[in-house]
Amino acid sequence: MSLADALRGKQQRRISVPVLVSDQRADERAAAAARAALAALKASPASYPPEREEQLRESLEVAEAAARSHVVDVEFEAVPPAALEEMLAQHTLPDGSVDRDGLLPELAAACAVDVELMVVDLWREVLGERFSKGERDDLYSRLLFDLNYTVPAARLGKG
DSSP states (O other): OOHHHHHHTOOOOEEEEEEEOSOOHHHHHHHHHHHHHHHHHHHSGGGSOTTHHHHHHHHHHHHHHHHHTTEEEEEEEOOOHHHHHHHHHHTBOTTSOBOHHHHHHHHHHHHBSSGGGOOHHHHHHHHHHTSOHHHHHHHHHIIIIIITTOOOOOOOOOO
């Protein structure tokens, strides 16, 4: 493959954003308790029956899986530069700042990989009612800067 072909075939950048969809605290406490019990067993293995380690490992796996079930990974792909510039122009205020609350739902829908998530009204609803300010700020930063602006570090050898 030529260099020109490689550049023509360059894929858009993608990121996966973990989104907490339910309260995981009880499951995280259960996982922490299982880790502590396993650590106690390893500190004094003679104090426990031989099958106890396997039971604790299974309990830990179940608790960790339950804690992970509260998070979904949402895949996003960078938009073409012209589309990003158009969105930014539409959401630039007279003072030159960006209307983040107006831009974010459109940017999320435009960058979403899952067709079901490519709906601006869905993002307006969930961002306004379900995401905390911190979650909205994080998503805005990840989509605008990490995905669409930041230049990924090139891992090139010395020529």
